[in-house]
Amino acid sequence: MSDNQNLLAEQRRALILDEVRRRGGARVNELTRRLNVSDMTVRRDLDALARQGVIEKVHGGAVPLVEASTHEPGFEAKSSLAQGAKEDIARAAAAMAAPGSAIALSGGTTTYALAQHLLDVPDLTVVTNSVRVADVFHTAQRAGGPGGAARPGAATVVLTGGVRTPSDSLVGPVADQAIGSLHFDVLFLGVHGISVEAGLSTPNLAEAETNRRFIRSARRVVVVADHTKWGTVGLSSFGRLDEIEALVTDRGVSDEVRAEMAEHLPGLVVAGEEDAA
Secondary structure (H helix, E strand, O other): OOOOOOOOHHHHHHHHHHHHHHOOOOOOHHHHHOOOOOOHHHOOOOOOOHHHHOEEEEEEEEEEEEOOOOOOOOOOHHHOOHHHHHHHHHHHHHOOOOOOOOEEEEEHHHHHHHHHHOOOOOOEEEEEEEEEHHHHHHHHHHHHOOOHOOOOOOOEEEOOOOOEOOOOEEEEEHHHHHHOOOOOOEEEOOEEEOOOOOEEEEEEHHHHHHHHHHHHHHEEEEOOHHHHOOOHHHHHHHHEEOOOOOEEEOOOOOOOHHHHHHHHHOOEOOOOOOOOO
């Protein structure tokens, strides 16, 4: 990590987070030297990462914040994290939805961002267990066209029933039965964590089963996850990496993590990069 003076703040913070996690901690003076930025810049970046809840500041540096595998942040808390990355991912993933297809969107803040980019894809049938995602489409339909008429090509939306989680997803037997009886061309799946060892995981046991039903009902599975999700492990695994057709992530991934992703994932799309594989 050198000659990074011109890195965007989000990219620089991703490098810092990777360094802290990989080494179990980092000192400010080490980061200033390796990143070729000022002491004040590094301290501001550490403050921002601490506010996001991914590191803990200690005297002279930072250490990774280890969350319990059962901890499930609420929707609002997750919405404030990696917002620029989620927008990039949403734009790239929206291009994978063909007009007239049947798609599924799981719960999560990245799928919520994706839903807003899918409003211009005509004649979709959308099945979701996310209250927030369904509301994106319903709000657009209520707005309608001139004179309040329905928008041409507006999506048909099916919201599963179920028990609401802290992240505003609907899970449990009702959701599982609804999803299990359907078939999707593509599933856009948000995750709490993704790793080589655990695959796809979540801290919520009921959500894990609902996500398993989503995966079994889809011809193609596209995971949408920003760089902070790689290496995170929740309580319950619900999918293997070889069940994914593609992972859409952002440019915040370091070269080391990118190489690991490419080695273990069937398809990797780095949003914003024309030559993504």
